Amino acid sequence: QIQLVQSGAEVKKPGASVKVSCKASGYTLTNHGISWVRQAPGQGLEWVGTISAYNVKTNSAQNFQGRVTMTADTSTSTAYMELRSLRSDDTAVYYCAREVYRAAIPLFDFWGQGILVTVSS
Amino acid sequence: DIQMTQSPSSQSASVGDRVTITCRASQSISTYLNWYQLKPGKAPKLLIYAASRLQSGVPSRFSGSGSGTDFTLTINSLQPEDFATYYCQQSYNTWCTFGQGTKLEIK
Numbered sequence: 161q162i163q164l165v166q167s168g169a170e171v172k173k174p175g176a177s178v179k180v181s182c183k184a185s186g187y188t189l190t191n192h193g194i195s196w197v198r199q200a201p202g203q204g205l206e207w208v209g210t211i212s213a214y215n216v217k218t219n220s221a222q223n224f225q226g227r228v229t230m231t232a233d234t235s236t237s238t239a240y241m242e243l244r245s246l247r248s249d250d251t252a253v254y255y256c257a258r259e260v261y262r263a264a265i266p267l268f269d270f271w272g273q274g275i276l277v278t279v280s281s
Numbered sequence: 282d283i284q285m286t287q288s289p290s291s292q293s294a295s296v297g298d299r300v301t302i303t304c305r306a307s308q309s310i311s312t313y314l315n316w317y318q319l320k321p322g323k324a325p326k327l328l329i330y331a332a333s334r335l336q337s338g339v340p341s342r343f344s345g346s347g348s349g350t351d352f353t354l355t356i357n358s359l360q361p362e363d364f365a366t367y368y369c370q371q372s373y374n375t376w377c378t379f380g381q382g383t384k385l386e387i388k
Binding site: 206207222270 | 282312313315317319323324325326327330331334336368370372375376377378379380381382
């Protein structure tokens with residue numbers, strides 16, 4: 161069955177970088193896009209960015225442009241998101257999600273379990 | 282960015298109730314609207330896509346409707362496992378956005 165399994169929790173200091181992973185199984189990773197969505201404590205969901213199918217392109221929300229890099233390693237079926245220049249308000253649970261198209265509508269049909277990234281001095 | 286406004290932000294209901302959650306987009310998004318369920322410590326779950334299409338495996342008590350700017354998620358005959366937080370999401374443009382969420386609590 162299709163699964164996205166994410167790496168463990170991270171604690172980082174302000175100004176540092178974090179690289180989180182998302183291992184896909186049950187399908188070929190690059191056949192679909194992978195998006196990253198985060199949820200800060202007590203807040204709603206916020207789209208961070210997407211790496212498209214076949215690694216053709218990446219898009220990220222304006223809040224993260226210049227700070228985020230998304231990649232996918234086909235040899236290990238693992239997607240990565242690196243966020244740099246961390247601030248305390250980057251503390252959140254970060255989810256990866258598979259992006260597919262149904263009825264021509266993009267949607268996230270499978271999600272990882274989430275990784276808590278804590279930014280604290 | 283397209284703003285998504287959900288209401289209510291929280292609601293108390295009882296098992297067996299019918300619940301409706303609304304989502305309004307700041308501009309027309311046709312039917313580029315999806316609904317997700319979040320429970321603490323669990324992966325989010327897709328319920329409805331394209332405004333009204335039920336995701337495979339999701340119980341038929343969940344339904345969605347709407348197009349343009351106004352959308353609803355309806356849950357008929359609430360079950361104990363339905364108490365969770367629900368989010369709408371527009372995928373009309375590349376920069377998708379979510380509503381602020383509706384927390385459904387047991388009365």
